[in-house]
Amino acid sequence: MNTNSPFLCGLDAALRLIGGKWKPLILYFLQKSACRYGELKRSVNGISDKVLIQQLKELEANGVITRTDYKEIPPRVDYSLTPLGKSLVETLRPLCKWGEDNEETIKSKLVLR
Amino acid sequence: MNTNSPFLCGLDAALRLIGGKWKPLILYFLQKSACRYGELKRSVNGISDKVLIQQLKELEANGVITRTDYKEIPPRVDYSLTPLGKSLVETLRPLCKWGEDNEETIKSKLVLR
């Protein structure tokens, strides 16, 4: 990483795209297949419309996901991973697995709020 | 990931430990070798004492790093990765590399603040 980069390191760069409370989960669900808005909302339990839309827009603006509007009424829209998004999600596999493997450890140490 | 887990998925669990503006960079520096406080501060350019200490304490409380106080005067303290921290950092490699490889793409798409 060179000195005039806006990022601290590659890790920092990547985390700019997937940071935030809900983005990992959104990617986690889209990894399987494209999802409609409402479907995603039900999957990502507890997220509000405002925040979900916001995260989706950011992910879309960052080229990680694609929004498809079927121009139907009632509205039908779905979201899926772009090639960039897919390659990103691939690299998250080890981290994801690490999180699963160490869930108990993390749970016991983390101060949950 | 089961239903009574406090985490959304393994990825979420892992990100609880390394989330935050500076933690990735801190880990990035500690990956190489143990570092003294002042050394770390100079490396992680721009961070304030308050925030650096805070992040270090969280990392320590979460079992990712170890603090060693040499009880000397003037004070000498250093920080290093625990085995857990080391295994975590390992899993970050692909993500880190992805970030480096795609730096230009990310830079062009991201709304930097």
Place this chain on the structure above:
DNA sequence: TCAAGTACTTACCTTTTTGTGTGTAGGGAG
């Protein structure tokens, strides 16, 4: 005596992120 160096600590404030609650368009069902 006085400044400098080390590793913090504290009070206070600003910015960023997340959440709540309500509203909208354009149909179809009853």
Place this chain on the structure above:
DNA sequence: CTCCCTACACACAAAAAGGTAAGTACTTGA
């Protein structure tokens, strides 16, 4: 004619994260 459905939008509020500036203890060196 009114309610319900979908995928949002908007104003506002709360919470979390980050930053600033000052101060602490103790010792060495000028």
